[in-house]
Amino acid sequence: MELFLDIDGVILDFEAGFMDFIRDEYIHDLPPGYVPKSWTMDDEFGALDIQEVWDRFLATKRFTQLNLLIDAQSFNQVAARFPIHLITNLPKSQYLQRQQNLEFHSLKYTSLHLAGHFNYGDENYPSKSDAVAKLRTPGKRLIFLDDHPRNCQNIKNAFPESEVFLMSRPHNSKAEVEDWIRVDSWDEFLLQLD
Numbered sequence: 001m002e003l004f005l006d007i008d009g010v011i012l013d014f015e016a017g018f019m020d021f022i023r024d025e026y027i028h029d030l031p032p033g034y035v036p037k038s039w040t041m042d043d044e045f046g047a048l049d050i051q052e053v054w055d056r057f058l059a060t061k062r063f064t065q066l067n068l069l070i071d072a073q074s075f076n077q078v079a080a081r082f083p084i085h086l087i088t089n090l091p092k093s094q095y096l097q098r099q100q101n102l103e104f105h106s107l108k109y110t111s112l113h114l115a116g117h118f119n120y121g122d123e124n125y126p127s128k129s130d131a132v133a134k135l136r137t138p139g140k141r142l143i144f145l146d147d148h149p150r151n152c153q154n155i156k157n158a159f160p161e162s163e164v165f166l167m168s169r170p171h172n173s174k175a176e177v178e179d180w181i182r183v184d185s186w187d188e189f190l191l192q193l194d
């Protein structure tokens with residue numbers, strides 16, 4: 001078995017870190033625990049230029065210290081048994097920062113890659129299936145977990161035999177479940193691996 005896992009919205013709580021930044025810097029009355037309703041957050045914060053805010057956030061130290069959505073111990077137990085390839089949809093400039101965040105929580109994993117449905121204007125930016133195609137061992141059970149339905153679809157199209165899981169988040173609550181299984185937590189995902 002080989003695992004290919006998304007990071008933001010699955011392992012790291014990007015949304016909470018980003019919302020705290022927006023509350024501290026821009027919208028002081030943003031309710032505690034506010035979770036964005038869409039992945040791109042385009043229309044959610046009124047007059048804010050979300051791209052500019054996002055760029056600023058990525059340059060902060062707190063971006064390298066996002067909290068965990070999982071417990072590190074159970075994650076590392078899985079990593080001791082199976083290869084875990086992490087595939088995160090960030091700009092290419094953010095590789096080291098992401099690595100630092102994983103190290104900050106002492107997470108063990110086989111490899112870290114940048115890929116996903118959002119290409120940041122880079123025509124050569126790989127899809128998740130591009131990344132998985134290079135990493136996977138044919139014949140081995142292929143497990144994929146992501147919180148974006150487009151990445152789940154991308155993997156299922158490329159590898160029909162794969163087992164694809166969508167992690168529930170508010171931004172994907174309306175997504176139809178197609179060829180993948182929706183899980184509501186890390187623990188629920190782990191139960192599916194037996």
Ligand SMILES: [Mg+2]
Nearest residue numbers: 006008009147
């Ligand atoms: Mg994600």
